[in-house]
Every structure is written in structure tokens, then in C-alpha cells.
Amino acid sequence: MSLKLLLPEAGVKDLMTTWPDEVRVYDGVPAELDRVVTTEDLYDWIDTGCVPAAEVAVVKSPSPSINPLSFSANGRTVPGRLRYLLNHGYTIRFGHMERITPKIHRLAKAVQQETGYSTFVHAFVTPAGEQGLRHHWDQQMTLAIQLAGEKRWNLWKPLFRSPMRDYHDSSLTWQEKWREDWTAAGPDVTIDLKAGQILVLPRGWVHDPHNVDDAEDSVHLTIAIGERTPYWAAEEMIKDAIHDESLRRIIAPAEMTGPGLHDVVEDTRNKLIAYLQTVDTETFTSHLRHLGYTTLEYNH
Helix, strand or coil, rough: CCCCHCCCCHHHHHHHHCCEEEEEEEECCCHHHHHHHCHHHHHHHHHHCCEEEHHHEEEECCCCCHHHHEEEEEEEEECCCHHHHCCCEEEECCCHHHHCCCHHHHHHHHHHHCCCCEEEEEEEEECCCCCCCCCCCCCCCCEEEEECCCEEEEECCCCCCCCEEEEEHHHHHHHHHHHHHHHHHHCEEEEHHCCCCCCCCCCCCEEEEEEECCCCCCCEEEEECCCCCHHHHHHHHHHHHHHHHHCCCCCHHHHCCCCHHHHHHHHHHHHHHHHHHCCCCCHHHHHHHHHHHHHHCCCC
């Protein structure tokens, strides 16, 4: 399994070669995806309570998410309770399905083996005519795969370029006036994503998705693919500097509060420069590639 399970051939080529920074839509979800997850699976999860409550979110715009205690007991979702909430207009989101479902785990692992990027999978069921999440943006590329129904994606170009992790995180930098501005201006792009289509949503693009169909639930997967960056490489490169005992010494309170801190900063910079000059780039390249294939950084 690989990206070919999620995208048509042209989409796989685009992601592997150019990594688009503009919104794209592809027709034709590969049929083999049905071997991994189906719409029926999602409704089974809703009705059986098999998904741990910690991985379930229930939300109905514009209200905040429902407290998990209202639909769970002993860490499990209560059978029937999620169906009740769905029937009353709430979106059900199953998070990090790669941690729970073996087939989805294997899919996420295969994508990581193909790209070197960590991957996680969410699933959303939104009732007819309703909306779950409101305006926000993500810190990683997302593939939205529409399994059933239709969802309207109102989209705005990034407010901040290339967000990652906590840097320009939507929830941490949020200002309510932005929502007012976006609503007043109208979206830069509107896409009515139909069953069998895939939306490629680059990181940073603001989205406000909702189900405009009055008769049918919208069911879609989001496959989040956390891009690797030179900053990530720099973080990994510097980690072994911890073996230098002088970098582990205590900075005395007198240094922290007095002029001596400037000397500490200069000395530390010089030590790091000296350390980086000793890095064997061939060896480190192999190490970095191994990390890309194996590290599960779900928050990147």
C-alpha cells in the first residue's frame, strides 16, 4: 500500500515531485481504499463504541466541542450515544485511526515509507445540512477524501506561510476578527467535494467546511502528511551535542541575572559551531533518512 491507494497516478506524481502549495482536486478515489476503510466501517464505530473515547471529538458549529464524559464511560464511547448526537446534528470525528485500526496503521506506515513523512488519519461524519469545525488551518498537508455525500470547502489563502507545529499554529495564534474578515470578503476558492473526489489542501490554507446537502451525511477521511523541513533536519543535527559535558553544565543564577549571561551565549554559540563542523554529513544523511521512515511525529 502507498499513495497510490489514496490518489490517482497524476496526484501521486505531483506530491512526490512538486509538493503543491495550491489547492488541487482529483477525481477517482482508488477502489483499493475500500480494503482499508469504508463508510460502513465509520457507522459501525459510531454504533458499537469500539473507538476509545480519547480519540473521538463531537462538535456542532458554532458551539464548542462536547465534553467526552457526555458520551463515554470508563474510557470507551457508549454505544448509541454517538448515534444520538449524530442524529441531532453533531459531527463525529474519529482521530488518529492509525493508532487503533491495523489496516489504517499499515496505510499510514506505507505512506511514510514512500515519502519519509509521518502520517495520521482522521475520519469525519457530518449530518445533512450541518457543520462541525469552523475556520482554521493545519500545520501539514492534508488529503481530504470524500467517501460519501458532499462537502463544501470554503478556502482562503494562507495568512501565515509554511506553519509547522506550534509555529503559527491556528489555535495558538487565533484572532476572532480574522473569521469576521474572511466572512466579509468571501472565500478565495470554493470547492464542492463530491463522493469519489480528493482535495489536496496544503498547510496554512484556511478552511471552513460544511455539509450543504439537506438529505445526506457527508463522510470523509483526512490523511495528514507532515512535511519534513530543513528546520527539522537542524533540530536532529544538534541533538548529539548533548554529549559535550560543557553544554550540560549549570548556568549559575548569578550568570542568569547578570552580565555573565552574554558570555554564556557567546561560548555556547561557539561550541555549537565547532560541533556542527565535526558532523559527518554522509553518516548523518543516512541517520536522517532512517528517522524520516520510522519516527511517528503525529504533531508535526
